[in-house]
Amino acid sequence: MDENNAQLVRLFFVKTELERVVADMIAGSFNDDATCLLFAYKERLLGSYLWGGWSQKKYLALTDIKGLFSGQRVALSHLSEIESSIKIVGDEIKDIEIYLSRLKNNNSNYSIRYLQKRYGEFNVGVCIIPHGASSFYRGILTPKELKKIKSKNNILVRTLFPKLEYFEFSGERYGADTDVVKRIYTFPGHVLDHPKAEFIDISSFRRDSGAGAESNDALIVGQPVYMRQRLTPDQVEKINLRISQLLKERGCGKVYFLPHPREDGSMCFFQPGFELIKVAEPLELMLLNRAFKTVISSFSTGLFTSQIILGDHCQTYAVGMNLVNVDEDELTQLRSGFEGVGVNMIDI
Incomplete structure (x- = not known):
């Protein structure tokens, strides 16, 4: 055409x-x-x-x-x-x-x-x-x-x-x-x-390389993991514990929590002390206006796009992806895609 x-x-x-x-x-x-x-x-x-x-x-x-x-x-x-x-x-x-x-x-x-x-x-x-x-x-x-x-x-x-x-x-x-x-x-x-x-050409989509470089805030991205039985409650608890440890290791300041657009009421990965983001705004747009030093989730695509948008000024972490209940081939390709853009994999 x-x-x-x-x-x-x-x-x-x-x-x-x-x-x-x-x-x-x-x-x-x-x-x-x-x-x-x-x-x-x-x-x-x-x-x-x-x-x-x-x-x-x-x-x-x-x-x-x-x-x-x-x-x-x-x-x-x-x-x-x-x-x-x-x-x-x-x-x-x-x-x-x-x-x-x-x-x-x-x-x-x-x-x-x-x-x-x-x-x-x-x-x-x-x-x-x-x-x-x-x-x-x-x-x-x-x-x-x-x-x-x-x-x-x-x-x-x-x-x-x-x-x-x-x-x-x-x-x-x-x-x-x-x-x-x-x-x-x-x-x-x-x-x-x-x-x-x-x-996809993301040159005009990427955040200015110097924007928000001084930020010490962290973002936790929620996921509706019980919808398709991707994780069990025990596995979520293990991931929550590792997230808490990671936040301390990173020396993060404020910690924000962004619910998944299809939030199922479980608020997975939300913990006391996290500041809930209540405005229904797509993660990809929010990252253009707010700076985060650390972005954490389990297998959310938000980790992939966060790494692309924020680049070297942010570290992204996929915690417990090895526990996700999907076919082995699918999990392998998922991990490969995340690792390809620099998302850090933390297995449990």
Whole structure:
């Protein structure tokens, strides 16, 4: 696709704070006449972040429709919103680029096939953007996952919802093996052995090298570790103890605690004496305005981005990552990605 073509439209689908930050970084890096549209699955992701050049920003609600075939009906309403947004751009559109975290995203996946039918398969491309720690693991889809993907196009669903056709794929779980995927964006330092890999330009995103160098404050990043049984309460207690020791070893001043955006009520890694950050602000944006000497968590992607943004003026620590309940291959790739940018690994 010709990226210097004024008839090119870029559609960004975001579900997390990191995805929104990445979308701003990528969309703001182009110097062409393309139109950029932002579709967010959470209203708070429509706010002001790093880039103000969006032609449109639209909220795609996920919970407005209940009952039988709710998923398909929600997807149909989203497709209608996407279609109306594209129509506002004009009738001369020839190329479409879709930016999302993975093809196996039910609500935005349908837009791939719909737009391919409207603009032609060769005129629609997909770019994969990072969305969290699981971005480091790009394994192969299991037979069970493949069966579930195929079921979304069964006869009943296709009959009731002819406008919806799920883009089926196999191989790599993010869809990188398919022809429709043109690029896979990743952060510098994260080694991604794939011919479609392309680093995100973070030069304008990185904190000024001298900013906040005198700070002695520490930041603890919380994680909803019980949601998918990633850690047990006993393991969390061991991590908390090691975090306390590490704070003393580092001679930290004030210690702040940032809850995870999907906080499950457990407030993991929070301890008495920590100052709770109550403002709902993405970590990536906060780091541009507040300096920390130390950032600590277990396996949060925030450690990765903190190291990238703060550089040599901050030390980041992944405490107890070796305890995390994930497949060995996934854990190996996760550790490799963190170590690649300089995150310190403290096993327990």
